[in-house]
Amino acid sequence: MEVSVILPSYNRYPLNLLSLYALENQTFDLSEMEVILIDDASTDQTEDLKEYQAPFQFIYLKTTQNIGLAAARNLGVKMSNGKVVVFLDAEMIVDPNYIHNRYRHHLDKENVVVIGGKRSGKLYTYLFPKYGKKQINELTHLVSTKSVVKKRIEKSIKKKVDSKKVRAIIKKLKHPVQLLNKEDINNFQQLDLFTVKKDDELLAYLCGDLDTSPLAWWACLGNLSMTRSFFDSLEGYEEAFRGWGPEDAEFAYRLYKAGAKFVSEPALIRYHQEHEKHKSLSEEDDRNWLLFMEKHPDLSVCIRDLSFIIMKMDYAFMDNILRESLTLKEEYNGKYKKFEHSLIMLFKEIRILKSQNKPISHLMQSSGIETDAITKQLIFEERDEIESYGKYMNLIELFDLLTKI
Template identity: 30%
Template sequence: MKKFSFVIPTYNSKVMLKYSLEALNNQLGYTSSDYEVILVDDGSVDDTWDYIKGTNRNYDLQYIYLEREPCSSRARARNFGWKSAQGEIVVFVDADIIVKPTHLSELDRLYTYEKDIVVQGTRLMLPKGAVIDFDNLFQIYNFNRKKLTLIDIAYFVYDFLSYNICTVRTPGILFSTCNSAVPRKYLEATNGFDENYIGWGIEDMDLGCRLHALKDVKFVVSSRLECLHQFHKHSANLSEELKRNRTIFENKYPNAAGNLPITSEIDIWNVLWIPDDEYLERFAGKQTKKKNKIVLEFRNREKFNQLKEDILQMSDREELDVEVYDYCEDTDLDIWITLLGVRKSTPKYFPVSRRIGKLLPEERSKFLSSLKEAQY
């Protein structure tokens, strides 16, 4: 039995898809005995199969073609995909995603440490006209605080709240299938995606909320599970589709965003699309009682065990606000902190290489303008 199954839905995206499939050949240390790819074509009419066939050199590829119907959707396509998968871990990526050669090794690290987790990765946004050259792609396009237009909005959320998702009241709302992984048994337990979500958006947030409701399931955000998103335009009907799907979500989960007002266009979507300090604080469910801030910096690997002891002791004190800054980023400190769960003072975790900090007004304006061009 294979350990990992990539599930990729696609619709008339053959050029981007081929780059995505090509990247999956390059998983360092893994062969076709370790992973497979389930490609679900949701009724494409651009000769997708003829264009991409033979791309898979190092893995088994299963191609599923679904006739286009009124009920066609990303949710339906992904359900067909994971139900056809052999792997115990289902890895969701989109047809516009290019994964790093370390994608599977990072997932292996996390699932070796703890098997009952849902993993959420991150992504950088390739600019229009980016040349896809696998020899230097990840060297040219990497996380850089000075290149804000490359940085996905989720980085801002985690940078403000924490990469320890236990600090968030409803972590399922941050679940995104552009780059994530879920044990198959939990997809079976939730029946997968709700196929009432037709068109673009929010079907993954819905699944995230149901996964979070399962007993013993833990959410983990990995800053090392980073991928690239290929530029493409918004779909013409995105606004209408998003509005419809958002209504479905709000009716199903009226309290999903904690104490955020969900009464207008300034609602839970602000948390993901336009990071605002006040919204993010309320989304995290912060206490009004002022706490004493404690900052712990991890710079010396030899002091790893001592650091863990300090975190355990401090996180058991309700009057403290514990923040951990990881300068090493090559140990299991990230997942160890997350698996502590919710504590009297749930420790915040920040990988230093992914810090953004407060935006200047001109930086914020430039970043928000870039959102209008690219399809998320």
């Protein structure tokens, strides 16, 4: 077996069925492809997929209790037989050449990790009663700009629709309403009509710089592929993350540290089927990110929380900071450890304050740096010495920003 597609799923029926239909259309030799669906103790109709008849080898396994995304992925790989593993979210619709365009990158290099290109989309295959404001606005735009969407909704709900009524229609739904079926999935080009484009800003920034940028692993989330042997060498996803959290980011970080060569394949086209959003999961997310920071006290992990201060992901600023940090360590053999550690402490404090719903302020005090006069003095002496070199100005700008909050 050449390829194993790992499809973890929790309460994603019938979206996961449409995802399977898309996999049926792959140009890759289906006799050399298996799909392993891990039903993570779903309470919906996902169990119906036990009877799914596929043109490829299909394995369905339902866990007796919810084990989480990381453990579900690991279980899927453990059951797999393929030389290459492809991880796919349960609600993803992929183009017919998707598996082929991944597989060809793994033929001669062990440490290649293939991620998607910067082009993807949000696909509306169903109408759900609990769509959020942003989703309703996107549907409204589709109805007002694409007559085929308007007509399909009218056919599905059996009443006239205009853009002003979309919100009211959604709110009155008693159950999900199907817009697209297997025939539509088979006509992949048509799906673009029901899609809201979504560009990956990070990949757009990185362009062809995945080989050198310390931000490269940030782009490696969720839907990726690698050889089974490379996956095994990292011992899989970290199962200590429970609930919503960065298990994919933590795995990507370890891939980066293990010398992975990240490849962005522009020919990969994938659509994320829109579904009802969970209630706020920020508490789980904060807890898991703190665990991530504890496991890997690295500036490239912590600096993501800069967005809580500057309110926008300034990738160029972050990239320059991390490049300067790496150069500083290399040129001075880790001399400025107190300075570097203080940045991590301050970022960790940002996440702690956020998790406690407290204002992000007085970081020096709450982190304990302010009350330790000797340590504070040493940190600022290192800061001034680094500034005197005249080539670490982004790093100094970050330090000054954090210490003044």
